[in-house]
Every structure is written in structure tokens, then in C-alpha cells.
Amino acid sequence: MITGPKDTLKRARKLRSEMTLPEAVLWKELRTRPGGFKYRRQHPAGIYVLDFYCAAASLAIEVDGSAHDSERAAKSGATRSHFLRSQGVVTTRIPARAVLDNLEGVVLRIVEICGERIAKLKERRQSVTPVPLHHQQAGGAPPPAGGGV
Numbered sequence: 001m002i003t004g005p006k007d008t009l010k011r012a013r014k015l016r017s018e019m020t021l022p023e024a025v026l027w028k029e030l031r032t033r034p035g036g037f038k039y040r041r042q043h044p045a046g047i048y049v050l051d052f053y054c055a056a057a058s059l060a061i062e063v064d065g066s067a068h069d070s071e072r073a074a075k076s077g078a079t080r081s082h083f084l085r086s087q088g089v090v091t092t093r094i095p096a097r098a099v100l101d102n103l104e105g106v107v108l109r110i111v112e113i114c115g116e117r118i119a120k121l122k123e124r125r126q127s128v129t130p131v132p133l134h135h136q137q138a139g140g141a142p143p144p145a146g147g148g149v
Contacts, residue, residue, distance in 0.1 A: 002053075002087050004044030012049045015042040022063050022096035023051055025103060035111030045089065048080050054110075057117035058089045061110060065096040090117065 003009075019027065019041070030039040030052060043053035045060065052061035081091050092113055099106050 002043075002045045002084075002089060004046050004048070008044040008047055008049060012042045012044045015049055020063070020065060020096065022065065022099040026052070026061075026063060026094075026099050026106065029103060029107050030110070034107050035114060037111065037114045045087070046083055048083065053089075054114050057114040058121065059114055059117050060084055060089050060091040062091055062093045063096050063099060064093050 004012075023041070027041050030041070033039070037054050037056055039061075040053045040055070041051070043050045045053070050060040051063050053059070054061070084091055092110070094106055094110075
């Protein structure tokens with residue numbers, strides 16, 4: 001699971017009590033664990049605080065209001081998304097208006113995305129061939145721990 005330093009954790013705790021109306025409305029639904037997925041609100045991730053996070057699906061959910069429309073916010077969002085991708089976390093962005101106008105549809109789409117992500121993650125794990133700890137050609141098992149060669 002992704003986390004952050006103490007100052008980010010403190011900021012996340014503070015932001016939980018200052019959620020916007022669309023965030024609060026969405027949290028009311030996500031806290032019921034739709035689709036059986038657990039969500040966290042205002043979750044620290046490095047120096048960033050994610051609006052919502054589903055650890056099982058490695059999915060960040062960002063509710064975007066009009067503050068996210070500026071060029072500066074777009075650049076900051078790109079940097080943030082790059083960091084999250086490097087940690088194996090993908091981001092889905094949801095317009096605040098969509099939360100207020102079609103909450104049920106938004107929640108259904110989030111559950112759908114979580115299901116797709118988990119399927120992809122399982123598929124990836126199954127396609128990776130584990131590397132043996134020793135080579136059969138080298139004469140069998142490695143020497144016991146603490147033993148010399």
C-alpha cells in the first residue's frame with residue numbers, strides 16, 4: 001500500500017474534515033463498500049493526498065472541480081499522475097458535477113474500474129514466471145545458511 005511522510009499524513013487528516021460537497025456525497029456511498037471494495041478517503045501517497053483510494057485495485061479516485069481547470073493545475077496533475085504510475089497506482093478523474101448529477105452512475109463506474117484493475121493485476125501476476133532460488137544445473141539446492149562453500 002502506498003503512504004506518505006508525517007506531514008502529508010497530518011494534512012490528509014485535516015482534509016478529511018474539510019471535504020467539498022461532491023467529495024462528501026461520494027464518500028457517503030463509497031464507505032458502504034460498493035462492489036465489495038474498500039475505499040479510503042484523503043489518503044496520503046508520497047507528498048500527495050488522494051481524494052479516494054482503493055488499495056485492492058491500486059486505484060486513485062480524484063474528484064475534479066473548477067479549481068482543476070487551470071494550466072498550472074494540469075501540470076501539477078501530470079506530475080502527480082506520473083509519480084502515482086511509478087508506484088503502480090492508476091488515477092481516474094471524476095468531474096464534481098457528475099457526482100452531484102449522477103451519483104449512482106459514478107459509483108457503478110468506479111466499481112467497474114476496480115473490477116477491471118483487479119483482473120488485470122491478477123492476470124499480470126499469473127503471467128510472471130517465478131525465478132528459482134537456485135539453478136538445477138548447478139548441482140541442486142544452495143548450501144545451508146551459515147555454511148561455507
